[in-house]
Structures are given as C-alpha cells and as structure tokens.
Amino acid sequence: MEEGEGEGLQTLAIVLLLCGALKLLHTLGLISTEDRVCDDLELSVVCHRPEALDLLEAQSNFNRKELQVLYRGFKNECPSGVVNEETFKQIYSQFFPHGDASTYAHYLFNAFDSSQSGSIKFEDFITALSILLRGTTTEKLQWTFNLYDINKDGYINKEEMTDIVKAIYDMMGRFTYPALKTDTTKQHVDAFFQKMDKNRDGVVTLDEFILSCQEDENIMRSLQLFENVI
C-alpha cells in the first residue's frame, strides 16, 4: 500500500468520524435542524368569566351602565378574561412611549392583583377602579399606600420608596428638561420622607401617610382629579 493510500484512508476516516459525531449529537438532541416552534403549543387557554353584574354592582361603586361599558372594553382587549403581567406591561407602556414603563407597571400590577394570583381578572380591575374613581380619599390613600408598600409589610421604607420613584422617573425617559441627575431620585425620596415621616423613624406607616397627605392641599386636590374619567 502506498503512502498516499494511507493518507487517503486517514482522510476518509476523519470525514466519517465527523459525520458520525454530528449524527450522534443530532440524535441526542443537542443540535436540531428543524425549528421546534411547532412543538410549543399553547395548551392552556385560560378563560375567566366575571361574576354576575348584580354582584359586581353591589360590590363596587359603579352603576350597571358603567360596568357594562368597562367590561366591553376589557373583554375587547382581553378576550380570555384575564390580564397577565406581560400584557399589562405592554398596554401600560403604550401610554408612555418616551421611557420605560415596565417597572412601574409591575408595581401597579401587584397593586391591582390583590389576590396575588399573577393575573388580573375583571373583578380585581373593578375593585381597584372603584376605589380610585369613586372611593373616599381615605380609601384612595390606602390604595396608594398599598402600591408603595412593595413587600406589603405595612411600612414604606426608603428602599421601597426609592424603587417607586425610580420607576416613575424611568417613565420619563432619557430626554428630559432639566436633565436627570444622579441624585434626582434620592432628593425626591428625601423630600417625600421629610414630609411624610412624622416620627422620623425611617419608615412611613399607613396612619402617618394618611395624616401627612390630608395636611397637603395639593395632594387632596389632585386626588379628586380623575373623578369623571369614566
């Protein structure tokens, strides 16, 4: 056998080895040639129906017509009857195209989702809107406190407030006037605590919060701002 034959055989051996390795990897599923898209079928289609109209009317501060209009809009957008966090973030982000509304939307979602189920049903939607639009100022302030209290422990500490304020500033986006400085958020949070934290213990409780807000004319007035939204 010539030396050339040997080399040729070597080449053949290497080529065969490579093919075999590829085939092995393919059988093991490490490489796939087809797209696996079709395999991921949406198996679960959640569909939720709200409670009867009479019940909702009793539970909330809306009348029948308003509930009907609200539900039609809700159902149009979410035919399955529930909103999950992703959809919620998308919807909310559409109103704030300049910046990133996803963080604030996340906190908002948690505030709406009172049962912490991971999705907002129409009842949750109505409960929250009922408070925000038709509730007393105390109820509204309670709801807002609940929004700020990220871990729902009954206290707002500086970290939570910083997160909230940062999320709000994120919605502004990059191009603002005056330009955002690094300590803008911190200043804002400090101002907030200055006003709200009566006993200077570093956390704001619900009572402190409600008391401080009631003292502030601007806040009281602005809480009435969205009365006639529906």
Add this chain to the structure above:
Amino acid sequence: MAAGVAAWLPFARAAAIGWMPVASTPMPPPPREKRRGQDGLIILNVSGSRFQTWRNTLERYPDTLLGSTERDFFFHEESNEYFFDRDPDIFRHILNFYRTGKLHYPRHECISAYDEELAFFGIIPEIIGDCCYEEYKDRRRENTERIQDDEENENSKDMVPPDMSFRETMWRAFENPHTSTMALVFYYVTGFFIAVSVMANVVETVPCRSEQNRAKEVSCGERYSVAFFCLDTACVMIFTVEYLLRLIAAPSRYKFVKSVMSIIDVVAIMPYYIGLVMSDNEDVSGAFVTLRVFRVFRIFKFSRHSAGLRILGYTLKSCASELGFLLFSLTMAIIIFATVMFYAEKGSTSSKFTSIPAAFWYTIVTMTTLGYGDMVPKTIMGKIFGSICSLSGVLVIALPVPVIVSNFSRIYHQSQRAEKRRAQKASKQAGQALVCKTNPTFETQHHHLLHCLEKTTNHEFVDEQTYETSCMEVSLAKASMSRSSSMSSSPHGLSSCCTRRNKRKSFNVPNSNMVAGRRGSIQELSTIQIRERPVNNSRSSLNAKFEETVPLNSEEQSYITAAVISMPTPPVTTPESGALGNCPDFLQSNIVRVSAL
C-alpha cells in the same frame, strides 16, 4: 388593538393617583370632558342588510364617513336608520374595521369594487392589516399594470397629437418604431448595421488563405484590412449619428445619458474612436487590442430591437442575489471536494493535483459532468472521492434543477416579501397616520396624563436635540449662574415631545398659517395656566387646539382640523415615510404627537 388600548386609558389615568403623594408640584387641571353622547345602537341598512353597532364604535374614527357627521346625510327618517345603497358584502369588512381596528381584504372580491367602497366610506387602504396587505398590494399592482398596458396599447394606436414639437416626434419615433414609416426604416437600418458590424467582427478573425502562398495563414481581417476598416467606419458612423439623434431628442438628456442602452451605445462606438486617436502609439497597442473586444457589445444594441432580450436582462438583474447564492453554494461544494481530492491524491506520484486550486478545475469539470479527462485521480481514495464528487455533481446540478428553480422562486418571493413589506411599511404608516388622527378626546386625556407625570417628577419631556443643547448649556453655565432652570423663561420650552418627528412633516404647511395666530393666543393664555410653554410647530399645536387652555377656540379649531384631516393628500404621505416611521398603530401615532403643554 387601537380601540382596545384606548379603552384602557381611563384605567391608566385612574392609576395616576399613585403618583399624587410623590408629586412635588401641583397637578394640571383635567381636560374638560365633552358632553358624553348616549351610547346607543345605530342601525345601518346597507342595501337591505341591517347592521347594528354602538355609536361609540363608529366614532372611533371620526374622519371617515361613518364616524363623522357625514353619515347624517344618509339618515332615513321613516325607518330611523342610516341607509346606504352600497354592497353589503364589502360593507361587512368595513364595519369590522370599526369594531376591531383591523381592515381585512377579502380575496374573492374584485379589487376595483373594494377600492370604490373604501373610497366611498372614506377609509384609506393603507391601514389594511398585515395579514391581507400583501395580497391587496399584489392585486392592486396587477390591476394597475393591466390598465397601463391597455392604455399603452391604445395610445400607440392613437393619432399623434398635432402640436407635438419636432423633438418630441423624433423621440417618439425612436421609442416606437411603428408610429411612422420613417421610424420603421430607421429601425431596420440600424438593426441591419448592427448585424453587419457583428458579422464583420466575427469574420475578420477567420483565417484566409493568403495570396502569396506564405506558410503562415493570416486572418481575413489582416488580409482585407482596408475593407474591414471601411465597413467598421460606416457602421460606427451610423451608430454615432443614431446616438446623437437620440441624445438630441431625449426629453431628459441627463436621464438618457444614465440609461443602460445609452451606455451600451457608447461602449460600442468608443473603441473605434480611441483606436483612431491612438493608432500610432506603440505602448498602448496592447490595450487597443483589448478594446476591440468591446466591439462585441454592439450585439447588446439588439436589445432595443428585441423585447425578449430586455426581459431576460431584467430577470437576471432581479434574480441576481439568488444566482449569487447558488454560485456561492456551488463554490463551497467545489472547495470541499477539491480539498478532499487534493489530500487524497497527495501521495501518488506524478499527480496532476498539484495544489488545491489545481484541483478546482477537476472538481468543476466533474461536477458539471463534463469530464474532459485532462485530470484524473490515480489512487483508490482519489477515485472513490472522485466518484462521490461526480455523483454529487449530478445530484446538485443536473437532477433537481426544477426543484432548485422552484425553491429559488419560493426563496425569492420570501425575501422579496420582507423587502416589499419594508417598502410598503412606509406608505402604510403614512396612511395609518392619516387615519390615526382621530378621537380628540383620547388625545386630550392622554396629554393630561403625561402632563401629570411631568408635574410629578418636575421634569419635562423634550426631544433629543433640545436635550443635548440643554446638556451643553448646563455644562457651560456651570461657570456662570446666569441660566435659571425655570420653565417659563427658557426657550427650551418651545420643544415638545413630538418636535423631532414633526419637524419633517410637510403637513405643517396647510396648518401653519392658521396656527400662527393661535400660537400667540396660546401663549397669552398659557401664562395664566400652569402650563407655560408654547408649542413650536403646528403638529403639536394641532393637538394643542384640543387642549382646553384655548376654550374659546376649541370648537372652531376642531372643525378646521377635521377638514384638514379629511384631505388625504398623496404627496404628503411619501416624504413623511421616514418621519412617521414610529406610527405602526393608532395609539403610537397619538403618543408621538403629545405636546408637553
């Protein structure tokens, strides 16, 4: 989607209560809600088919027939319904547009009928949803081409309008040889001379037996050089005259000079003139010989005479990327097999496979099943790989040619679809924007919401340029404390969130004069309100019209705006394609034009 998201605005506004305790400045007053009409059912009787929908559904798009007061013209008192004497089948799609925000195009409908219905109801076709848009555009293009072909056929048979200038007559004669006898004669004469010239080029290389019985045979060109030279001169004369005449007659000389045919003409006649100029210079005679090769380009002049040639050229041009890909994959196969053959044959003595590039020739010849036989493998491995090479060549080239052709046709359409979609996107968005300017209530409320956010954070929305200028100024002003950051005095107040996009809108033109007056009044009134900054361009002041800071003007403003919007001016859409790039749907366009008033 559009309608749906608008339905969530009340919730977003309610959720804004969450900002209130954090806000450092007082909130702006909410926009005055217009009296809400009772949301009743409307009956639409379209040629007997009754459709019913909520009034609010129709009013989502106020600049269409059904959404505006124009529908009152069709109100039928006796039956208390709106009667339209139109096609009910197509109306179904139109009504669905109001319901879902997406316009679909039914494939079985005639494109002209559909277009007519859309035009009647005031809906722009550009908002057809992605699912049906391609089909719609294709059908429309077919239709226009068919109409154009018909028109062309008719036009060519028409009598020449008598008031055409001599130049126009000449151009027409050149383009359409059938228009007059002279043109036909000219056409055939040039064709004849092209053929003669090409034949002369071919024949002059044929070896002729020389008279003096010399051992060396000379080509006919060298033997009858004078004759051939005269023939060449005559042909070039004709071609030059033709080219100059075309140049004179062309309506747009610049465009003519740039066109492919004129370049071919020039390339065809240049070698002769260059040869005349350079014939005595020994150094460049080699280049001169090369130039003669270009004389064969005269054959391309036939493409004026043959439509088929033009089509072939156009097809090749349009398939260029696919052919390139085919070539690339073949090159890959060639390189692989050449490498393998080289290494397989490396050991054998007196092997012709001296290098991989040398093996390329073998691979190409084998794969295309030519098999010249000038290079053959000698080793067993080489023969094995050689046979694999030829088999794969057969498979790759010969057998699945139809499959490859259809594959490429499919791939071509797929890639064209992306291109088409991109090209269509621009006009789509322009059209969508025209429809998007709707629902003033939604806009006012959305503006108010964004304004609340600004008040909460005590910062304003600006666009990129203003932001950068302000950054520069801040750094400049660090030394001097002259610049205050008050919102009222700063000229930066002129910016709004949508300035960047709006600057390019040519739509400003019809609005600018009527807005200019408003701007003054807005400024005056705005000092009273919390909002202090005027808007600097008409688009945002278009929105500003709906702000209730100008209550005395809002009524007439909205009326004017409606009139403006309902004119879909085609020239507007095209230049705005870039500017409106961020308006894929209804909501986005509204957001774009938010003013930070």
